[in-house]
Amino acid sequence: MTDDIAANGDITNDGDNATNPADGTTETTAATPQAAAASQHPPHRVLSFVRRSGRLDARLQRAWGNYAGDYLLDINAGEGSLDVRDGFAFDADYVRGTWGNANPLVIEIGSGQGENIVAAAEARPDTNFLALEVYDPGVAHTLLLAGKRGLRNIRVAQVNAPELFKAAADGVAAEVWTFFPDPWPKKKHHKRRIVQPGLAGEVRRVLADSGVWRIATDIEDYALHVHEVMDGLDGWENTGDVTVSLPTGHVGKGNADLAADMPHADFAESARFDGRVLTNFEKKGLAAGRVIHDFTYRKA
Known part of the structure; x- marks a missing residue:
């Protein structure tokens, strides 16, 4: 997210509004069991989020x-862990048993406050949706939105996205969405960005034939990063038909203005995905004058 950049520390999934607190009241807060027993990650493990001690107001609690009990999947390795338990298989049988049908599945990496995926689930009752989010307030807010609407075609998993994809069977998903991931603006932190060749390989494997990975960002440097990672990867087709000019060099936090004087090149991007609702986060980006970059990569 670009309004509140994650602090240094243990890190994980990122997505639309993931770093913004959920809307709530000033009531007394209470920690969730997940926050009370946050897991420790090996120091060599590069993740894409900061694990905060999530505290919920009374409404979200x-x-x-x-x-x-209705929406949150019980697949974690243990209380407070963001890993998937050993031996778990996210396959067609599990999907059919959990959602009760064999409808196409859309997985959103970093669902934030759940505004987008809940709206999509409500609009598309013939499609199954899985929200992956690590922050307690975001998970709770997604549960609240889904519960208030009585939706039956959405589930939430509070796990690190790459762990879920490792446990997923080939071809189990029709689409994967990653909207407005944490930009990690400092150059030394670019390796923490969620869009990386390793994850791209797992996403491609998990997608059904001709499945798509939809990505959106309002950060120009992240848009260049997406092109550098995805455009040259075997097995992916950039289906965009919108020409966008981007600087060909990277900038870090505090020197983004330097990009204007760098050499530029044309890249192919997509028109705005009409299945993405205009969230409060995206509205703030537009109001600040940022350009939204949409990408559609199809499994070739």
């Missing part, structure tokens, strides 16, 4: 208690 009630939402967790009321709706977690």
Whole structure:
């Protein structure tokens, strides 16, 4: 996210509004069980998020208690862990048993406050949706939105996205979405960006034939990063038909203005995905004058 950049530390999935607090009241807060026992990650492991101690206001705490049993998947390695438990298989049988049908599955990496994926699930009852989010307030807010609408075609997993994809079977998903991931603006942190060749390989494997990975960012340097990672990868087709000019060199936090004087090149991007609702986060980016970059990569 670009309004509140994650601090240094242990890191994980990122996505639309992932670093913004959920809308709530000033009621007394209470920690979730997940926050009380946050897992420790090996120092060599490069993740894409900061693990904060998530605390929920009373409204979101009630939402967790009321709706977690309906929507939150029990697949974690242990209480407080963001890893998937050993031996778990996210395959067609699991999907059919969990959602009760064999409808196409859309997985959103970093669902943030859940605004987008809940709206999509409500608009497309013939499609199954899985929201991957690591932050307690985002998970609770997604549970609240889904529960208030009585949706049956959405589930939430509070796990590190690459771990879920490692446990997923080939071809199990129709689409994967990653909207407005944490930009990690400092150059030394670019390796923490969620769009990386390793994850791209797992996403491609998990997608069904001709499945797509939809990505969006409002950060110009992240747009260049996406092109550098994805455009040259075997097995992917950039289906964009919009020509965008981008600087060919990277900038870091505090010197983004230097990009204007760098050499530029044309890249292919997509028109705005009409299946993405205009969230509060995206509205803020547009109001700040940022350009939204949409990408559609099809499994070739």
